[in-house]
Amino acid sequence: MTSPAPDESRRHGWRIGSIAGTPVYIARSWPVIAVIIIAVFGPALGRADRSPSYGYVVAGGYAVLLLVSVLVHEAAHALAARARGHAVGRIVADVWGGHTVYDATRSTPGTTALVAVVGPLSNLVLAAVAWLVEAGVTNETASTLLVIVARANFLVGLFNLLPGLPLDGGQIVSALVWRLTGRKGSGLVAAGWLGRVMAAGTVLWFVGRPLLEGQSITMFGVVWPVAIAFFLWQGATQAIRAGAIIDATAGPVGDVLEPVLLLPTTATLGEAAALAGPADTTSAWLVATDEGGWPFGLLDPAAAAEVPAGARATTPLGAVVTSQPAEWVVALGTDAVLTDLVREMSERNLPVIVVVDATTRRVAGLATAERVNEVVGAALARRRRS
Structure with a gap:
């Protein structure tokens, strides 16, 4: 072993x-x-x-x-x-x-x-x-x-x-709601609220009921049910939050993708500026590609700003590009949802990734953790208001 x-x-x-x-x-x-x-x-x-x-x-x-x-x-x-x-x-x-x-x-x-x-x-x-x-x-x-x-x-x-998360019965309820609604997050939320009911019911049954009936109850008889209820409530709350996030990330990946401008590392800063247009009007990320046309790195604005104006026409893009790990390019299918993108970013521990179409291998756009958080936060806010 x-x-x-x-x-x-x-x-x-x-x-x-x-x-x-x-x-x-x-x-x-x-x-x-x-x-x-x-x-x-x-x-x-x-x-x-x-x-x-x-x-x-x-x-x-x-x-x-x-x-x-x-x-x-x-x-x-x-x-x-x-x-x-x-x-x-x-x-x-x-x-x-x-x-x-x-x-x-x-x-x-x-x-x-x-x-x-x-x-x-x-x-x-x-x-x-x-x-x-x-x-x-x-x-x-x-x-x-x-x-x-x-x-x-x-x-x-x-x-x-018992039908409430984090208990196994709650997982069964969650799966049933998921099957009926087609939304995994809704199943977790529903089973999570039932888990909170189970937590409250545990305290009422083992502590509240004996006291209402005039029975004596030991300290252990109070502490143990309360501890179990705390565990249930904590797990149920986590399930509700997870369900809300899953539902909030059920939209298309395109909601968080930002446009990119692909240029080879051999292109000059002058050529990049001409293609990108004025800095205050372009919203595209400048992504440098290697000899094979594969995304290699991102333009470092600070480094590019330090290049004298007279040298921009001859300075290659590769000199002011921050290279990225190979894992920063993620292939996703056309049916992928934001949940898939978030999982990939989390597993790779990357704040920025380039998404390519899994079939055509064409670059679909760039996603940042900041943009993902913005979209997910807005979705969660809409859920709370509704």
Whole structure:
């Protein structure tokens, strides 16, 4: 097994293995949940006829089995995503349970729903298996653990099917809205608002209801539901924001493209000025091309301004051009949307790119991060007003 790079280990936690080539990590936050389980369930699982540590040992065993359940849940997500042709980056078990990172760039509503539903279904299967095995077990400790694991997986499976993001059930709702409307962002927004309802409902059910009924409630009984609600609300809010951005970037790429003037690096500054026209009237970016006519770099206005007027007729464009990395040229199809462009700029970490038609290889225009932010910001503002 290949060891991860040191920075990767620090980022994701302890690597414990891999599943179908996907690295599996235990985040450094996970021991927090193990300590809570042992502290809360240890005294309750104690026995008068056993040593004082018995309950804590059983609770520790439950913490380990719960970790296994989480990893089975996430492995189900990973295997389903891989089966549908998506690259899976990692599986991580953390204080909130766990998460699976996979490339959903080219996903569909059907695939999104499938990847989401297999997670909680795996928990329900584990619950059924634990119940069946427990029926034939005579050891008291093993029986206790199996019952706890069965109940926990049953509840986790049902909880994750609740229809609100960031829960798996929310992913299913999001996929359904996406399929009905044709807009992925609208699905995320709808499921995100339902997630906020789930967060509020969690506090009302586990804290508000007992108090209204006059029941006593422990500090743990307050803190834990509030912590879960906070996690749900935070994830739901992120989904709503992401959905709004996806909808705002659903327009054509042409909305952010600016015109370019292509000139070979051997052209002179005088020739460039004559073709571009007066500086206060042209809106085109001057892009220098290499010998093959491929975009090579951008005119540096500051460097061009330093060239004496008498030397402009003989100064080659290549002398005042800032070369760009090869990745700055992006080929997009005619059906590409702004989301595709934003993703390319983000993945390449470039503030400026030249877009060419994927079929004709002709330059369609130039996009800057500033222009993209301007268009997306205006779209988001329109959404808020409506």
